[in-house]
Amino acid sequence: DPADPDSFSIEGGWFRLPISDRILLRKGNYLVKVEKQGYYDIGQTFVVGDEQSMTVRLRMRKKPGQLQVLTEPLVDALVTIDGALVGKAPYGPIELQPGDHQVEVQSERYLPFEDIIAVAGLDREDILHVQLVPRWADVDVRSEPAGANIYSGDEKVGVTPAVVQLLEGKHDLTVVREGFSAWDGNVIAKPNVALTLPLIRLQPADARLLVKTIPRGANVTVNGRYRGQSPITLSLTPDIDYEIGMSKAGYGVTSRKLRLQSAASESITVDLxxxxxxxxxxxxxxxxTVYVDGRARGTGKTTLRLSSAPHRIEVKRNGFRSWSRTVTPRPGYPQSLTAQLRSMQAIARDAVATTLKTAGGQTLRRVEGGTFSMGASRSEVGRRANEVIRPVTIATPFMISIHEVTNEQFSQFRKNHDSGADVHASLAADDNPVANVSWSDAVQYCNWLSKKEGRSPVYREEFGHWVASYPFADGYRLPTEAEWVWAIRYAERQQALKFSWGAKWSPPKNSGNYAGRTSRELVPSILPSYDDGYASTAPVGTFKANPIGIFDGGGNVAEWVNDWYTVPTPGITTPVVDPTGPQRGTSHVVRGSSWHHAGETELRLSYRDYSAERRADLGFRIARNAD
Structure with missing residues (x-):
């Protein structure tokens, strides 16, 4: 599905005879490959046995599509897709999975746009043209005589005659010309609906008042309506009571009540x-260094007395990103600010994406390098002889899956795999970790996933056995033992965890999927005081992650890692850089405890095991070098 692939081939065996829409094959193992434009390639194995007839069903997965968002008119607008802010318009193309996606576009002076967009996928690019609707009304304002200033609230928006743009809502409109009484009115603006006001006939006013303030630049109102900033000459109608208000940020608010006679010309000066x-x-x-309104005021911890107006506080140092805040001091209420500057080096490191998705559905977490010790002290309770302490440096950043590979994810590679349903039904559940896989099964899955993403496979078959190629290519692989320890036991920190839950035995409630009371029918020994509610494996991510967001480092299934097994040489004092283990061996390292374990030895994160066989409690997680 779909039924008309661009290419179709079967590999394996030596006899193939097409008969109508079927193919006659001898018993054996085969690999079917299918390709189609717009879909991910499929390579699936199947086994022909003694059946008279069989059908192999292949469902191809659509590739993502591309979406570009354009606005008309071309203005500053923010684009949100599926609830996540992605950037400014014009935006894209952005890769989206096939299906419906919610697209929102918001711009300050336009009505918000929202729609559900169907993305076909198939590697196609779609363009969404968004016609933005203005949030303002065009308001035609004319006066007699002309040349009067138009104010909306305390903002000057034009001079008559003029068409002014007013955002939707109610506005206090004032029309003012020297020598005339001001006109005050209210306007209700509706989005994209033009409005023409009746001609405003201004009445002569022969009384004048000059308003001055100390300091200058105070807002001046007449009976509560804004008229401008001081110093200002007001034209007033005689023999009417007025309240003149004056205010300035950081200073007191005051007012004066007065009445002027006809032809009077007076002035007032108010000290704020x-x-x-x-x-x-x-x-x-x-x-x-601390700056206030652009002027240096001190170094280090600084205490200042500032007027109660908004001030721009900045803190700067070479090699660090500047910090800034706008603060309005409050008389009688001291305020404290803390400015922690971040180095440009740390910012550059954080700019690298820490997580991403694979074509197989896994979430990968980026892990930076570090120097640490592997192994455990001889005095640690439960320590085994193969836990030799040795220093290690991870110099190359890597990506590691936050979950163990699930049955559903593995089935995309090997459809009929059985993780052990005959042992316990939950072992085969879709969201539970795949188990009963060999090391070779795990690395073949890694190669399959690498090919799906166009990456170079890490593993090759050599004389019937799978081995890693060094140095690692850019494809998927199992984590090295050192990477596993750094990501899961240390979690990029200097102090190692003893257990996944902390330092003390025994495990507290809901600390992981171990052999508790529910598992008594399946395992030889249990933790009698512990019960996680699962007899065998649990869905990945059920229990708490470690400090960097990696789940099930202890419990669920034990995990194959890349390295051949050996007992390290004691006494090494110089850190080994990016170790990959010995070049040859008979078994591979297994790290982490599982649902089958109940002992203090096995539940420690320094526990090292090894195997050459499949087990019902053994799975894997994937890794690769960071791009």
């Missing part, structure tokens, strides 16, 4: 008293 507050800025690093 400053209001100050205390602000203390604590900085890190301690030699960073």
């Amino acid at each position: 008293s400053a209001r100050v507050g205390t602000v203390t800025i604590t900085v890190e690093p301690e030699d960073a």
Whole structure:
């Protein structure tokens, strides 16, 4: 599915005879390969046995599609897809999985756009043209005489005659011209609906008032309506009571009541008293410089008395990203700010994506390098002789799956795999980790996934056995033992965890999938005081992740790693860089405990096991070098 592939081939055996829409094959193992434009290639194995007839069903998965979002008109607009902000329009193309996606476009002066867009996928590119609808109304304002200033609230928006744009909602409109009484009115603006106001006839006013303030630039109102900033000459109608208000950020608010006679010309000067507050800025690093409104005011921890107006506080140091905040001091209420600057080096490291998805559905987590010790102290309870302490350095960042590979994910590679349903039904559940796989099964899955993404396979078949090629290619692989320890036992920190839940025995409630009371019918020994509710494996991610978000490092299934098994040489003091283990061996290293384990030895994160065979409690997770 679909039924008309671009190419179809079967590999294996030596006899193939097409008969109508079927193929006659001898008993044996075969590999069918199918390719079609717009779909991921399929390579699936199947076995022909003694059956008279069989049908192999292949369902091809559509490749993602590309979506580009364009707006008309071309304005600053934010694009959100499926609830996640992705960027500014024009945006894209962005890769999206086939299916319906919610697209939202928002711009400050336009009505929000929202729609469900069907993405066909199949490697096609779609363009979404978004026609934005204005949130404003065009309002035609004319006055007699012309040349009057138009204010919406305290903002000057034009001079009559003019068509002004007012955002949807109610607006207090004022029309003012010197020598005339101001006109005050209200306008209700509806989105994209033009409005023409009746002609405004301004009445002469022969009384004048000059308003001055200390400091200058205070907002001046007349009976609560904004008229401008001081100094300003107001034209007033005589013999009417007025309240003149004056205010400025950081200073007091005051008003004067007055009435002017006909032909009067008067002035008032008001001293606005400053209001100050205390602000203390604590900085890190301690030699960073504190700036207020662009002027340096101190180094390190700084305490300032500032007017109660908004101030821009900045903290700067070479090699660090600057910190800034806008603060309004409050008289009588001291404020404290803490500025922790981040180095440009740390910011550059964080800019690298920490997680991504694979074509097989796994989430990978990026892990940076570090130097640490593998093994355990001889005094540690439960330690085995193969847990030799040796120093290691991971120099190459790598990606590791946060979950163990599930049955459903593995079935894309090997459809009829059985993780042990005859042992316990849950072992075969889709969301539970795949088990009963050999090391060769695991690395063949890695190669299959590498090919799906166009990456170079890491493993090759050599004389009937699968081996790794060094140095590692860019494809998927099993984590090395050192990578497993750094990501799961250390979680990129300097202090190793003893158990996945902490330092003390025994496991607390819901700390992992181990052999508890529910498992008593399947395992030789149990933790009598522990019960996780699962007889065998649990769905991946059921229990708490480690500090960097990796699940099931202890419990569920034990895990194959890349290395051949050996007992390390004691006494090494120089860190080995990016170790991959010995070049040859008879068994591979197994790390981590499983649902089958109940002992303190096995549940420690330093526990090392090895195997050459499949087990019903043994699976794997994937890794690769970071791009």
